[in-house]
Amino acid sequence: MKTETTIQGLTASLSPARSSRKIIGFVPTMGNLHEGHLNLVREARRLCDVVVVSIFVNPIQFGPNEDFENYPRTLEHDSHLLAEVGCDIVFAPSVEQMYGHKPRLTNISVSDITNDLCGLQRPGHFDGVAVVVTKLFNMVQPNFAFFGQKDYQQLAVIRQFVRDLNIPLEVIGVPITRATDGLALSSRNGYLTEEQRKTAPIIFQSLKEAEQQLKQAVNLAEVLENIKQTLTQAGFIVDYVEARTLDLDKIEVFNQDVVLFVAAKLGTTRLIDNLQVKYTA
Template sequence: VPIIMEVVDTIEKLRERLNALRWAEALGASGQYGPRSVGLVPTMGHLHEGHLDLVRCSTRENEITVGTIFVNPTQFNRSEDFELYPRNEARDVKMFRDAGTHLVFVPKSKEIMYPNDHSTQVTCEPLASRLEGSFRPGHFNGVTLIVTKLLNLVQPSILYLGAKDAQQCVVLSRLVKDLNYNTQVRIVPTHRDPNDGLALSSRNALLSETERKIAPTVYLGLRVAQLVIESEPKLSTSEYVKEIVSFIYKTYGERAADDLNLTWNVEYVSTANRETLQEINGALPSETLLSVAVMLGRARLIDNIVLHSKATLISTDSSQLHAMLKPTIERVLEQHFQTVINQITLKN
């Protein structure tokens, strides 16, 4: 399919143009009669390289890529957060075009997706009530509703999601499975700043220049915890992991924010099962989702990392283990993160 991107703003136009693209020449890449494969990349706009990773993955795997731009009001808990969300439609459309997208759906008003008499809800419990759901009640009801609508409209072969939003990936994967959508879910690795590891996010635009220098602390805590338990498997318990993250956040994030009169508030540090999102206590299994949420100024930053534990039952005294903790953290910091620490502490 030649890449001459179109932008549509109504459901009727979306269906019309997508149907024409899907059945163009009535031949797929296999040379067999039938519809062309379609990849869906849903976004709320203010695109960055992380979004473009999703688009590139879709264009490699599908004959048609559909992007969407819609700041979905039903997933915001506070109206001020909805108003603050960064928007730049012209820039986003150009980025979609340059990345090889075929069709972009930009509903011209809220009423396109939610008519005044709209009354249906889509829930996915208890997954939606854990982690983010505890701090943003109803958030995932808005996510599941809009994605259900988009899946029904686009009927994609593959839905593309970013791993940074780990809980969203789990919830939407469950939705696709439970509602029997003929759609695969492809989770694309988090795109990070190559210099300091900060996960790219549209909300990063809300950070001031100084806040941006402190923001890498969010990922620093996760990565240090990962490296510590890799080097000392005996420390692979939820309690020690949370203590490591808290140590980094207090030493660097909280201290820097206090010195500069900035807001730094850790909402949660979680060690959870990757599939059920249930909190893990005690020894970590072979894979654990370590996730965090931090308010830095006006920006709510979330991030996660997967911990791979090789811990075995060891009868080491807990006081000995605790004595190992700080020296191991300091060794990891010195070996891997001096440049990032200099940035966070404003030494360069």
């Protein structure tokens, strides 16, 4: 496995693969890797000849009061894990390498689907994601790019700008990886105290209960209210509990496949999760 820290080095490392028209798979990450990331890499390994993983904590997708400075940087440990799952090239650029010294004047924004859910609490967040992911796509020029379904809205935003801008690659969404107690794996889980960690799986439990209730024809609004109550009683500060179509359109009645979304805080740590519920007439 090679590690590249410059765009030039990355380009050189990828040049033989490109010349021989190998299938390139790409997994963009912010590092601090867990099994969720590793499953993305395994999926890339399965489908592609060459697997590139980027590790870059992207400043422009963090708000001024968010955890950019404190976001865990664990490159050595991450590299160890990536080597084990068959990554070929780790791309770990500096902020200077990614953004250069001249000011960036270009922005990419995706409307509508970024206006609520996580977009509401994190203005500019998805613009920052769109810009960095587009830059990375242009550097790596992969055939396939892999993203987790845990960040469902982010995945939808990426699919949207890839389609709108005709970026020549296929986006693959990979199902959420969960701990045995159901908690969706996330780098931010590491911020939880031991007690909070024991409480956190209630998010997934409440989503599974909601799924049962929907299948028993409980009204959608009531189901969402039940999730909110369960979480609030368990000590969460609920940010949102929402139901959407697979395309993130609002939905009032459970008459098609639906995604249930939760964002809630335990102490200062904000957790998100989602569950797709199939509709069967």
